[in-house]
Amino acid sequence: MPEADLEELPGVGPATAEKLRESGFESFQSIAVASAGELSNTADIGDSTAADVIQGAREAADVGGFETGATVLERREQIGKLTWNVPEIDEMLGGGIETQSISEVYGEFGAGKSQVTHQLSVNVQLPQEQGGLRGRAIFIDSEDTFRPERVDDMVRGLSDEKIQAAMDDRDIDGTPDDEEAMEALVAEFLDKIHVAKGFNSNHQMLLAEKAQEIASEYEDDEYPVRLLCVDSLTAHFRAEYVGRGELADRQQKLNKHLHDLDKVGNLYNAAVVVTNQVQSNPDSFFGDPTKPIGGNILGHKSTFRMYLRKSKNDKRIVKLVDAPNLADGEAVMRVQDGGIKPE
Numbered sequence: 241m242p243e244a245d246l247e248e249l250p251g252v253g254p255a256t257a258e259k260l261r262e263s264g265f266e267s268f269q270s271i272a273v274a275s276a277g278e279l280s281n282t283a284d285i286g287d288s289t290a291a292d293v294i295q296g297a298r299e300a301a302d303v304g305g306f307e308t309g310a311t312v313l314e315r316r317e318q319i320g321k322l323t324w325n326v327p328e329i330d331e332m333l334g335g336g337i338e339t340q341s342i343s344e345v346y347g348e349f350g351a352g353k354s355q356v357t358h359q360l361s362v363n364v365q366l367p368q369e370q371g372g373l374r375g376r377a378i379f380i381d382s383e384d385t386f387r388p389e390r391v392d393d394m395v396r397g398l399s400d401e402k403i404q405a406a407m408d409d410r411d412i413d414g415t416p417d418d419e420e421a422m423e424a425l426v427a428e429f430l431d432k433i434h435v436a437k438g439f440n441s442n443h444q445m446l447l448a449e450k451a452q453e454i455a456s457e458y459e460d461d462e463y464p465v466r467l468l469c470v471d472s473l474t475a476h477f478r479a480e481y482v483g484r485g486e487l488a489d490r491q492q493k494l495n496k497h498l499h500d501l502d503k504v505g506n507l508y509n510a511a512v513v514v515t516n517q518v519q520s521n522p523d524s525f526f527g528d529p530t531k532p533i534g535g536n537i538l539g540h541k542s543t544f545r546m547y548l549r550k551s552k553n554d555k556r557i558v559k560l561v562d563a564p565n566l567a568d569g570e571a572v573m574r575v576q577d578g579g580i581k582p583e
Contacts, residue, residue, distance in 0.1 A: 246260055322373055322511050324337070342514060344516055351549055352575045380505075452500070
């Protein structure tokens with residue numbers, strides 16, 4: 241989206257337009273999907289003026305109206321699919337992780353959630369013919385899980401075909417057997433992962449807003465942002481809001497955070513992948529008592545929900561728990577030195 245002339249909107253002068261741009265509202269579409277309160281606080285304008293600005297942006301961006309199912313289908317054809325590098329899982333997910341959606345991966349500690357976010361941060365940079373989206377990744381790290389050394393392992397663990405395709409795409413002379421070329425390729429991959437550590441829930445929410453600025457900055461780049469990972473989504477919220485008395489406040493903030501993440505995915509055609517912690521359900525007498533935290537807010541907002549659980553040795557079971565257009569299913573992956581692999 242090229243930078244719009246915001247001064248065309250009703251009630252927006254040069255000073256207000258500058259404030260909006262400084263806060264990341266650089267297009268009519270980004271304003272059209274904002275709330276009046278959000279715009280009012282950002283641009284220091286009244287609620288009624290903010291409502292007029294949003295309405296003007298909706299008309300200029302042609303959003304907010306009804307459209308036919310055929311139009312929706314045509315727009316959905318722009319959605320990208322990001323590979324897990326495991327054909328069985330990709331098939332279960334209808335081709336891979338979808339852009340313009342929130343995919344939640346939950347499981348107990350050691351189940352492989354962070355391994356998934358690292359692997360996807362690598363895979364997203366591959367050419368489309370190799371299952372990638374030829375884009376960069378944003379990684380919001382709330383549990384100090386990001387390890388560049390792990391990215392190095394996973395790049396080197398790609399198949400020779402994928403490595404060669406990535407080298408050719410980046411004009412790196414060499415082959416997978418050439419150590420100098422491999423070091424250059426790893427550096428390229430790491431350079432296209434934007435990492436920030438979230439120190440508390442408020443800071444994590446701020447980083448989600450900053451993610452939109454990065455996505456906007458690289459929108460016309462040859463490697464636009466195509467993946468936003470949050471590992472983990474709920475750790476800070478769980479630690480800071482304790483007890484039933486604070487549950488409502490926690491869920492309200494979590495809801496706002498999820499909408500900010502979803503906005504990045506929808507505006508910039510990016511896949512949003514969040515990991516989630518779990519708790520044991522004491523009321524469960526049969527089956528697995530493990531359930532994700534976050535309540536109905538997260539359950540409704542996640543388009544795809546996947547449950548990771550440990551199996552023997554390096555095996556992990558990936559269960560598709562919820563999806564709007566796919567049947568529930570299970571698949572097996574292995575977590576190895578070279579990354580996530582098929583069984």
